[in-house]
Amino acid sequence: MNNVEKRLAEAKKHIDSITAPEELEMRLRSALNTTTPKNTKRIAPIWKVAAVALFFMVIVGYHYNAFAFYGKKLLGFDEVINGTLKELNDEGMGQIVEKKTELIDGTDLIINGMMTDANQSIVYYTLTNPNGIDDRKSDFFRPAKVTGFLTNSAVVSGTSLMNEDHTEIKGTMSFEPVSPFSKKLTFHFWQHLQNNQMTERSISFPYNPNKAMQTEIKQSIKKTLKVDKGTITFNSITATPTLTVIEGSLNVENFDRVDFALDGIELIANGSPIEVLGGGSQSSFNGIKFDIRYDSLPKELYSLELVMKEFVGYQMVKEKISLASMDDEPITLDGKELLVKDVSTTSEGVEITIATDDDVMLDGVSIETKKELTSLKTTVNQIKAKQKNGRVMKERTLLFDTTVEPEYLLIEGIHYMKPYKNVIEILVD
Amino acid sequence: MNVVRLVKKAKKGSKEALLQLIMAEKDVYYKLALTYMGNTHDAMDAMEEMIVRLYEKIDQLKKEEAFYRWSKTILVNSCKTLLRKQKKLVLLDDWNTTNERELGHALTRDPYISSDQQMDIQELLLHVNEQQKEALQLKYLHDLDYQTIADITNVSIGTVKSRIFQGLKKLRDHYRGDVDE
Incomplete structure (x- = not known):
């Protein structure tokens, strides 16, 4: 033991010998007695927990609707969707999927949710890549179809929006x-793979058919209307919360002579037309089947009618237009204007440039010279151009296989959007 | 004596139980207070303050077994608070005169020898800094374990060990130096 420790030990011995004075106990007792007796009722922690739990239960219970609202909503799609879909999403009509897979280039594909009804099924998806998404390759991701038990649904349409960071x-x-x-x-x-190859991948997720939205109206129409060159039959209407679809078939010879013949069919609910979202047609064995898609019907429906305002029609005109005295004055064919803009003869043949309204297509066109009648070979250079009178008209050049300068332009008839006033009332309950 | 049971009683508000706990180790408390305060009067003041604080805060004591460690920490804190209040500097010169008189009755041995030794160790401890001095005193004079010292001085165990080691080393160097002279 060295000296320091020895001295410390000695000091310790000394300290050990010290005892507390006798009056210490009295002093401590009196000091204690001066303190106020404290509240011995302590609140057990379990009660505090219970109180907090009760508090949150009341708050959450009271705002249950709000929590349920955000719980079901497919979040983050407000900018992509609008109108009916937005309203339905706000009502929480979708079902949340949240399944993720990785694409070849490292982009994450997340299936966020689905919204289904009897007319369509909408898939909400997100593509994210922190390194940026190359959207110039439009084919890098292309949805193809959704399959399942008794299901093979092809893609119909889609919209998407990229964020500002391109990620x-x-x-x-x-x-x-x-x-x-x-x-x-x-x-x-x-x-998309390299070398213009494509590969098909898939991602599976559970689906709850009970969460599909109920069809509001599904009834047959079975009404046939006569038009100039055939008949058009409206078979059924199916209205769901996302979409209203009219299906039917038609047997009209000149259906494809105008661009969008079905555009003239309006669905009027409670007196105001429903927005047309699209339509399509496909030829089948006995005619052409078509469907027209409208926005969803109003919740409170008093009346519903299908109005064929206009449809493709045909008018015989048997016009003989003299090409000798050309001026800027339009020629009127059954109320439709025709402008003959230029007539020239080249080594290719006779070229006549004309302009008409958008929906007008000429039928049985030929030119007459002194000796013979030459029918139309083909039509080229169709453009939309603003005319001198300020209207945008469909302009094209007619080619005839002759080199003789023509005297007359013969037109047998025109195909055009003809006003009809057919109204089909659909009974609503 | 069942410490845990008494602490539980004290927690429920029994002043008698608390007093019993303190009186069981009154000498330890007293010596500790005396080391910090330097005289009997102030040491008893510190202990009074300690027992009031204990009574008020015993609810906050989670582990009943740790009562003595915890109460010693509170005692030292009370001492330090009092010292700060008094801004009292215990000078070695005063020590002789005051201690001999005040401590006299508590010492069983010959007061002259005792105070001589006391002075000796205080003189020796002047060579280390305050923190080392405190740690050395608690360790060697009061026989407290490292954990308690760490609690009292509000630092980690490692720091306490290092202070004691450095302090001892300094003292040894100094002592050797003394001898060499």
Whole structure:
């Protein structure tokens, strides 16, 4: 033991010998007695926990609707969707999927949710890539179809929006309706590989058919209307919360002579027309089948009618237009204007440039010379151009296989959007 | 004596139980207070303050077994608060005169020898800094374990050990130096 420790030990011995004075106890006792007796009722922690839990239960319970609202909503799609879909999303009508897979280039594909009804099924998806998404290759991600039990739904349409940083695309893709017997769906999509190759990949997710939205109206119409060159039959109407679809068939010879013949069919609910969202037609064995898609019907429906304001029609005109005295004055063919802008003869043949309204297509066109009648070879250079009178008209050049300068332009008839005033009333309950 | 049971009683508000706990180790408390305060009067003042604080705060004591460690920490804090209040500097010169008189009755040994030794160790401890001095005193004069010292001085155990080691080393160097002279 060295000296320091020895001295410390000695000091310790000394300190050990010290004892507390006798009066210490009295002093401590009196000091204690001066303090106020404290409240011995302590609140057990369990009660505090219970109180906090009760508080939150009341708050959450009271705002249950708000929590449920945000719980079901597909978040982040407000900018992509609008109108009806936005309202339905706000009502929480979708079902949340949140399944993720990685694309070849490292982009994450997330299936956020689905919204389904009897007319269509909408897939909400997100593509994210922190390194940026190359959207110049438009084919790098292309949804193909949704399959499942008794389901094989092709893609119908879609919209998507990229964020400012080019790292995220949010989109919706509308498919044909899926079967209510499907419990599991598979989303198929195409991806671009190098060398213009494509590869098909898929991602599966559970689906709850009970969460599909109820069809509001599904009834047959079975009304046939006569038009100039055939008949058009409206078969059924199916109204769901997302869409209203009119299906039918038509047998009209000159249906494809104008661009959008079905555009003239309006669906009027409660006296005001419903917005047309699209339509399509496909030829089948006995005529052409078509469907027209409208926005969803109003919630409170008093009246519903299908109005064919105009449809493709045909008018015989048998016009003989003299090409000798050309001026800027339009020639009127059954109320439709025709402008003959230029007549020239080249080594190719006779070229006549004309302009008409958008919906007008000439039928049985030929030119007459002194000796013979030459019918139309082909039509080229169709453009839309603003005319001197300020209107935008469809301009094209007619080619005739002759080199003789023509005297007359003969037109047998025109195909055009003809006003009809056919109204089909659809009974609503 | 069942410490845990008494602490539980004290927690429920029993002043008698608390007093019993303190009186069981009154000498330890007293010596500790005396070391900091330097005289009997102030040491008893510090202990009074301690017992009031203990009574008020015993609810906050989570582990009943740790009562003595915890109460010693509070005692030292009370001492330091009092010292700060008094801004009292215990000078070595005063020590002789005051201690001999005040401590006299508590010491069983010959007061002259005792105070001589006391002075000796205080003189020796002047060679280390305040923190080392405190740690050395608590360790060697009061026989407290490292954890308690760490609690009292509000630092980690490692720091306490290092202070004691450095302090001892300094003292040894100094002592050797003394001898060499």
